Amino acid sequence: MIRLQYFSQAVPTTTIRDIKEVLVSARRKNKEMDITGVLVSGGSIFLQILEGPEQSVLSLYLKILQDKRHTDVEIMRVTPIIDRLFDDWSMAFVESTPLEFQQIMEVKSAYFALGEPQEFLTAMHGLINVLRGQEKSIGASR
Numbered sequence: 001m002i003r004l005q006y007f008s009q010a011v012p013t014t015t016i017r018d019i020k021e022v023l024v025s026a027r028r029k030n031k032e033m034d035i036t037g038v039l040v041s042g043g044s045i046f047l048q049i050l051e052g053p054e055q056s057v058l059s060l061y062l063k064i065l066q067d068k069r070h071t072d073v074e075i076m077r078v079t080p081i082i083d084r085l086f087d088d089w090s091m092a093f094v095e096s097t098p099l100e101f102q103q104i105m106e107v108k109s110a111y112f113a114l115g116e117p118q119e120f121l122t123a124m125h126g127l128i129n130v131l132r133g134q135e136k137s138i139g140a141s142r
């Protein structure tokens with residue numbers, strides 16, 4: 001399996017409502033493809049983490065890359081994994097308001113601290129804890 005993380009920029013015409021609609025079908029498809037992860041919306045920035053079988057994650061990423069609802073899609077990292085971080089969610093969704101935008105930025109800066117995978121994991125676990133606290137509002141259990 002692999003874990004792929006990227007950032008992107010929502011186009012101005014894309015609303016949270018559009019994204020929530022995307023998520024409804026995304027969750028169904030992700031289940032079929034054995035993909036789990038999280039989509040974080042921080043203002044106009046998206047951070048998405050996709051985990052699952054390599055072929056499935058890469059082919060989904062290619063679709064997402066071409067999606068006109070966002071732009072400047074920038075891969076942070078792709079790592080081979082044995083265990084999933086987001087085992088419980090076909091695609092969790094977090095809006096920045098409850099999450100605090102800073103949390104997203106911590107994940108981003110942890111990435112840029114190259115050679116510090118532990119920092120990255122610490123930031124991810126912070127995010128997961130936030131998610132677990134909000135499970136009700138996320139409504140994306142597998």
Ligand SMILES: Cc1cc2nc3c(=O)[nH]c(=O)nc-3n(C[C@H](O)[C@H](O)[C@H](O)COP(=O)(O)O)c2cc1C
Pocket residue numbers: 022025026027029030039046048060063064065067069070091
């Ligand atoms: C920010 C963002 C995240 C997305 N995440 C997913 C996802 O996790 N799973 C998914 O199937 N589609 C996701 N999509 C939608 C895909 O880009 C694409 O529209 C969808 O897979 C349908 O493709 P298809 O009509 O070729 O099957 C996302 C789109 C955006 C803009």
